[in-house]
Amino acid sequence: MNIEKLTALKQSYEDFKQTDVYKFRVRQSKVSEIHKDIIVATLKNEPLENIHITGLIQMFKYGCSDATFDKYLAINVADSVEREQLSEKAYELEEWGYTGAGLNSVKGLTVNQLAEIKLFLLRSLDVNTIIDAQKMCNDFEQLKIPLIKVGIYSPWLYYIKPSLFPILNNSHNGFLRHLEIPNKYAEVISAFNEINELFGETDLGYIDAFAHTYANPESALDKNVSDERSFYKYSPGAQAARWENDLAQSEMSVDYKEYDFDVSEVASLEELNMKVGLAPKASANTTWNLFLFKNSKIGDVIFANKGKNTLVGVGIISGNYVFNSDRNEFRHIRSVNWIINQTWEYQQDRIPKYQTLFRPDTFSPTLPYKEILSLFALDYPEHIPILKANRLYYEGKNQVISTNKQNLMKQSLNQILYGPPGTGKTYKLKNDFFDRFTIRETEISKEQFMQQVLADLNWWQVITLVLLDKKTARVREIYDHPFLQVKEKISQSKTVLQTLWGQLQSHTLMDCENVNVIKRTEPLYFWKDDQSIWSLKEELVKDLYPEAYEILNQLHNFKPTIGKEIKLYEFVTFHQSYSYEDFIEGIKPNLEETEGEISYKIEDGIFKRLCMQAENNPEHNHALFIDEINRGNVSAIFGELITLIEDSKRKPVRESDKEKCKETIDVTLPYSKEKFSVPSNLYIIGTMNTADRSVEALDTALRRRFAFEEMMPEPMKIATEGALVDGILDGVDLAKVLTKINERIEVLLDADHQIGHSYLINVTDLSGLANAFNNCIIPLLKEYFYHDDEKIALVLGGGFVTVRKQLENVHALFPQMEGLEIHNIHGKSKFELKAIDASNIIDALNMLLAGA
Numbered sequence: 001m002n003i004e005k006l007t008a009l010k011q012s013y014e015d016f017k018q019t020d021v022y023k024f025r026v027r028q029s030k031v032s033e034i035h036k037d038i039i040v041a042t043l044k045n046e047p048l049e050n051i052h053i054t055g056l057i058q059m060f061k062y063g064c065s066d067a068t069f070d071k072y073l074a075i076n077v078a079d080s081v082e083r084e085q086l087s088e089k090a091y092e093l094e095e096w097g098y099t100g101a102g103l104n105s106v107k108g109l110t111v112n113q114l115a116e117i118k119l120f121l122l123r124s125l126d127v128n129t130i131i132d133a134q135k136m137c138n139d140f141e142q143l144k145i146p147l148i149k150v151g152i153y154s155p156w157l158y159y160i161k162p163s164l165f166p167i168l169n170n171s172h173n174g175f176l177r178h179l180e181i182p183n184k185y186a187e188v189i190s191a192f193n194e195i196n197e198l199f200g201e202t203d204l205g206y207i208d209a210f211a212h213t214y215a216n217p218e219s220a221l222d223k224n225v226s227d228e229r230s231f232y233k234y235s236p237g238a239q240a241a242r243w244e245n246d247l248a249q250s251e252m253s254v255d256y257k258e259y260d261f262d263v264s265e266v267a268s269l270e271e272l273n274m275k276v277g278l279a280p281k282a283s284a285n286t287t288w289n290l291f292l293f294k295n296s297k298i299g300d301v302i303f304a305n306k307g308k309n310t311l312v313g314v315g316i317i318s319g320n321y322v323f324n325s326d327r328n329e330f331r332h333i334r335s336v337n338w339i340i341n342q343t344w345e346y347q348q349d350r351i352p353k354y355q356t357l358f359r360p361d362t363f364s365p366t367l368p369y370k371e372i373l374s375l376f377a378l379d380y381p382e383h384i385p386i387l388k389a390n391r392l393y394y395e396g397k398n399q400v401i402s403t404n405k406q407n408l409m410k411q412s413l414n415q416i417l418y419g420p421p422g423t424g425k426t427y428k429l430k431n432d433f434f435d436r437f438t439i440r441e442t443e444i445s446k447e448q449f450m451q452q453v454l455a456d457l458n459w460w461q462v463i464t465l466v467l468l469d470k471k472t473a474r475v476r477e478i479y480d481h482p483f484l485q486v487k488e489k490i491s492q493s494k495t496v497l498q499t500l501w502g503q504l505q506s507h508t509l510m511d512c513e514n515v516n517v518i519k520r521t522e523p524l525y526f527w528k529d530d531q532s533i534w535s536l537k538e539e540l541v542k543d544l545y546p547e548a549y550e551i552l553n554q555l556h557n558f559k560p561t562i563g564k565e566i567k568l569y570e571f572v573t574f575h576q577s578y579s580y581e582d583f584i585e586g587i588k589p590n591l592e593e594t595e596g597e598i599s600y601k602i603e604d605g606i607f608k609r610l611c612m613q614a615e616n617n618p619e620h621n622h623a624l625f626i627d628e629i630n631r632g633n634v635s636a637i638f639g640e641l642i643t644l645i646e647d648s649k650r651k652p653v654r655e656s657d658k659e660k661c662k663e664t665i666d667v668t669l670p671y672s673k674e675k676f677s678v679p680s681n682l683y684i685i686g687t688m689n690t691a692d693r694s695v696e697a698l699d700t701a702l703r704r705r706f707a708f709e710e711m712m713p714e715p716m717k718i719a720t721e722g723a724l725v726d727g728i729l730d731g732v733d734l735a736k737v738l739t740k741i742n743e744r745i746e747v748l749l750d751a752d753h754q755i756g757h758s759y760l761i762n763v764t765d766l767s768g769l770a771n772a773f774n775n776c777i778i779p780l781l782k783e784y785f786y787h788d789d790e791k792i793a794l795v796l797g798g799g800f801v802t803v804r805k806q807l808e809n810v811h812a813l814f815p816q817m818e819g820l821e822i823h824n825i826h827g828k829s830k831f832e833l834k835a836i837d838a839s840n841i842i843d844a845l846n847m848l849l850a851g852a
Contacts, residue, residue, distance in 0.1 A: 001191045002180040006198065009179075013199050016210050025209040032205070034089050035060055035159035039121060041086065042076040048118045052076050053106040053148070060155060066497045091501040092517075106147055113145045120153075124160050130193055133164055134186040141185070147248050150185045158204060166192035166204040170339055174389025175211035230300045231369035232292065233358045240306035242330070243313065247338055252302060252315070253330035254293055254362050256286055260331065262323035263294050285361055293332060293363040294321040301392065302336055303366055306343075308356035311376065314340040316390060339386050344376050345643075345663060347704070351375070370394040378700070379643050381635065382670060412707035413647050413680070416629060418688045419711035421780060422756020425687035428711070429571075429625050433685055437569040437623040441560040447486065449558050451616055452566065453551065454487045455609075459503045460523075462487045464541065464548050465555070467526070472535045475500060483555070490616050494674065504534060521590075569623040570610050574632030580639045583607045585671050602671045607641075614682040618653035622682045629686035634702045640667050644678045646705050651677035690752035691784070713756050715739045722761040729769060730842045734760045737845050741777075744795045745784070753784050766838035773800075773836055789831040797851070799844025801831045 016022055038059065042052050055072030069090065077083040109117075120140045127133050140153075150168050157165035168188050176183050181191045192207050201207065234252050236242040246252055259276055266272045269291045270280035278284055296317055304313040319335030346357045351371045358366065366372065374394045377384050387393040417425040444452070454462055466481045467473065478484060479500055488496045505517040507526050514528045523544035525537045541548060572578075580586065588603040604612075607624060614622035635642070643649055644665055652661040657680035666677035686706070715735040719727035727734045742754040759776045763769045778792070778800075785791035793801040836844060 001194070002178075005179055006195065010199060013210055022206065022209065025206055029162070029203055029205050032159050032162045032203075034086065037086055037089075038073070038076065039156055039160060040125070041079070041082055043118055043121055045076070045078065047111060048114045050106045050109050050114070053109065053114070053117065056156060057106065057152065060159070066495055088501075091498045092505065109146065109148075113143075116140070116143055116145060117148060117153075121156060121160070124157050124165070127161070127164070130164070130190055133189050137189065138186050149248065149250065154185060158208075162203045162205055163196075164193070164204075165189065167208045170337060172208075172211045173337065173339065174386065177389070230296060231303065231366045232296060232300060233303045233305050233364055233366045235306075235358075235362050236304050236312070237330075240304070240310075240312050243304060243306075246304070246336070247313070247341060250318075250335060250337060251333055252304070252336050253333045254290065255330040256290055256332070259286065259290055262325075263290060263332070264321050264323060266291070266294070289361055289363045290332065292365070293334065296334070301369065303358070303369075303372065304338075305358040308358050308360060309346040311342075311344040311346070311357075311372070313338050313342065314373075314376075314392070339390055340383055342376075342380055342383060343665070344379060345649075345665075346372075346375070350704070378635070380640050382640055413650065413682070414645055414684045414706040415709060416686045416688055416706045417709050417711050418690055420713060420752060420754040420756055421689055421691050422758040422776070423711040423713055424756065424758050425689075425711050426627055427758065429627070429685065429687060433623065433625065434567075434569065437567070437621060437683070439566050439568060439620060441564040441566055444560070444566065446558045448617060449560075450483070450486050450555055451490050451613075453555060454483060455490050455613065457487075457551075459487070459499055460507050461545070461548070463500065463503055463507075463526075464536065464545060465552050467534065467536045468538075468541070468548060468552055472533050474533055475504070478504075478534065490612055504528070509537065568613075568617070568620055569625060570606055571625045571627070572606055573627040574629050574634075574637065576631065576633075578632045578637060580637055581605065583637045584639060584641060585669055587671060608669075608676070611676070611678055611682060615651070615653055615679040618679075618681055620681070622679075624682065624684050626684065626686035628689065628692075630688040630692055638702075639670075641676070641678065642702070642705065643667075644676075645684060647680075649678070650680040650682075653679045653681050657681070691780075712751070713738065713742055713754050715742075715757055717757050718760050723764045727760075729763065730766065732842055732845045732849070734763065734769075736849060740848060741795055748791060748794065749784060755780060766841055770837050770841045773841065778833065778836075789833060792833065793831045797844070797848040799840075799847035800834055800836065802834055804830055804832070 039056065042048075042056060045052055052075065055076040059069050059072050059076075070087070073083055073087060073090075077086060120136070123136055124133075127136055137157075141150075151170065154165065154168045158167050166188055168185055172188075173183065175181075176188070179191070181187060192204055195207055196202070196204055199207070234254075236246045236252065242253070259272075261275075263272060266275065269288065272287050272291050273280055273282045273284060276284075276287060278287065298317050298319065300317045302315045302317060303311055304315065306312050315336040315338040317334055318337045322333045322335075324331050324333055351357075351368050354368055354371075357368070357372060371394075373387065373392050377387055377393060384393055417428060419425060441449075457465075462483050463478060466478050466483050469483070470477065470481065473481075475497070479497060484496070484500070493499060504526050505515050505528075506519070506521045507524055508515045508517070508520065509524050509527055510520060512527055514530055514532075523540070525540035525544060527535050527537060529535075581588070583605045585602055585604050585608055587600045590599045590601045610622060610624055638645070644667060647660055648663045649665045650657070650661045651664050651666070652658045661680050664677065666675045668674070669676050684706075715738040718724070718735045718738065719733075722734075724734070738755060738757060738760060745754050755777055759772050760769075763772055778796075781792045781795060789801065793803075834840070834844070
């Protein structure tokens with residue numbers, strides 16, 4: 001381990017301790033004890049079975065659903081009393097485990113292998129020193145038990161002894177390289193304990209969190225790896241059928257029945273051809289594939305693919321060629337460190353001249369590797385840190401081409417109205433689009449009304465309604481109430497029981513002896529008796545949450561109001577500080593806390609909330625209107641969801657949508673770890689001002705996924721739709737005025753900076769006309785020309801400016817000294833804007849039209 005680099009990292013760690021990620025891990029660390037208890041209870045099973053190992057993996061995943069947890073807890077813990085106690089403790093914690101991936105299931109382990117796993121975990125309970133821990137883990141590694149790699153078992157050891165055993169998986173690779181720590185678990189145990197001591201920690205989970213978030217752009221591959229890396233595509237079986245196995249085994253393997261022998265000593269392609277009975281110079285694709293597979297170098301990069309245009313993962317070769325004669329198939333093997341497990345679809349023409357990316361063979365070179373990695377990073381920016389850590393981030397190498405607007409569907413789910421200022425983009429949203437996403441209350445069912453009401457309530461408020469309705473109830477009865485079921489449906493939460501436990505206890509009266517939670521949050525009126533039956537103090541509810549009674553009455557006695565409108569849309573304006581956390585989800589302060597230390601919670605953003613509403617109301621279309629979409633950092637705001645908004649990638653919520661949504665994709669959100677997709681009945685309609693930024697300057701990923709409708713100035717609308725008859729005021733044709741102004745702007749600047757007709761369309765008198773110029777048109781021109789009054793004079797003419805000469809004899813201003821050349825200095829005309837009002841606006845416009 002590089003001690004110098006480690007010492008330098010100490011300050012970075014101190015900074016890390018101030019972040020929300022660290023605070024989140026502090027809260028999360030509470031799971032270790034309960035997970036240890038679950039492991040110990042699981043080890044009581046005799047014999048230990050494959051399903052028990054699957055249970056340990058599934059229950060400890062971050063984001064494990066209540067249903068999954070309950071299912072495997074029932075399998076792993078035979079004693080019902082112990083199971084009930086563990087269940088209650090787990091739900092009261094309101095936290096998940098640390099692992100985010102791993103196997104979906106474990107099958108095929110033998111009785112002896114399962115017995116060795118059990119013995120290994122039992123031994124870990126009694127290990128207390130680093131040396132003993134290293135020996136125990138080395139002994140276990142020697143057994144080479146399939147599937148149970150360090151990424152699977154190290155979290156179990158951590159839960160058993162958080163102060164001794166670190167977690168180790170592929171996400172730590174950049175951190176290990178930077179500190180020159182060998183990627184072997186026994187070495188990591190020693191190194192991470194040393195780091196823990198230096199950083200003043202006792203729980204290795206904090207070092208795990210730091211290692212995950214740490215990304216050093218300077219870090220490189222291991223020093224024995226050449227900088228001249230090659231890039232290959234690899235097909236993990238037909239339709240990527242072996243991908244999960246390759247991930248679990250950290251390998252890639254190929255299967256050629258006709259070449260089922262060890263090729264490690266084959267020196268050339270000609271030799272391999274002759275060994276299989278071909279001419280030395282034969283152009284056989286399979287021998288070429290196998291020879292490349294065997295000869296590719298440690299450090300070369302692998303794209304695991306499915307078909308010609310789908311990437312499923314990225315890895316780095318970490319071991320030499322091996323032929324495993326004990327296998328029945330796929331006996332040609334290379335070890336691979338798979339750094340990315342992410343499905344990514346390539347759309348033809350994103351890279352010029354490439355209709356498809358991958359050859360239809362098993363193993364072959366990939367030429368546009370920089371473009372592939374650049375596009376992948378563009379679509380999935382959350383993977384940029386791991387790409388940087390492995391020198392695979394090619395910023396600026398992107399060769400994305402813009403999609404031809406004429407090829408987009410006219411009724412695209414994603415549309416942007418673009419044009420210069422004042423062309424009526426926002427006006428069109430309000431007048432042409434809002435009504436399309438507005439229904440009457442008489443059109444919705446009682447359940448939809450309930451969804452609408454409960455969507456705006458916090459969990460403690462919904463629980464209050466349930467207890468007002470039932471008077472007394474156990475937790476499971478509260479959960480089964482229709483109000484809770486609807487709230488769960490619209491929130492899409494997978495941990496409602498945890499939330500329910502936490503909210504009940506947080507809002508329980510302080511003198512309740514049956515609740516042990518110290519920290520409480522106002523309002524306090526819940527009560528738990530010694531039989532675990534919950535109720536509330538109604539006299540306090542009437543004082544602290546009186547609206548609850550009216551809401552309960554509305555929910556029980558739904559009577560739609562005739563003529564009342566319900567909006568199925570949201571309106572938002574992007575700006576420079578608008579973020580992913582505002583739009584999708586983020587960690588936000590818990591504003592319900594009234595005293596004590598501030599806490600944080602994961603809060604849904606406007607887009608995520610609207611997606612859930614749309615999915616739960618498939619009968620109607622919903623919309624998100626984004627004004628000034630180009631003023632925000634679209635890549636950062638949409639994040640990984642930029643791919644999901646494509647029409648074909650949406651989740652079909654109606655039978656009629658399945659035909660166009662053939663490539664549905666969901667992602668795991670970074671904060672909540674929830675699976676998320678964009679429903680097919682949600683429209684995204686934005687506006688953008690081309691004076692701020694042209695369409696060509698927009699993020700290419702955004703351009704590809706939206707249909708663009710150009711809205712240019714239409715001066716004739718002043719005459720046909722404006723407040724003035726024929727658009728004429730005191731003999732001046734305002735349509736002609738606007739046309740002349742825009743012709744001049746287009747010559748001096750470009751068409752994107754023209755002036756829209758909306759500034760003049762509502763003018764009714766001279767004062768209004770003067771105000772339109774003073775408050776709208778002239779300020780825009782000042783912005784366009786950076787207060788260059790001479791350019792403004794060229795646009796508006798002499799009626800809007802005064803001209804004066806600075807001085808007739810400018811030489812008199814300067815000293816007469818030998819050597820100073822002042823004979824070339826002349827007086828210059830200076831332009832100043834006039835004060836325009838109702839008395840002179842018509843004369844000024846007449847001069848503009850006359851070209852003066």
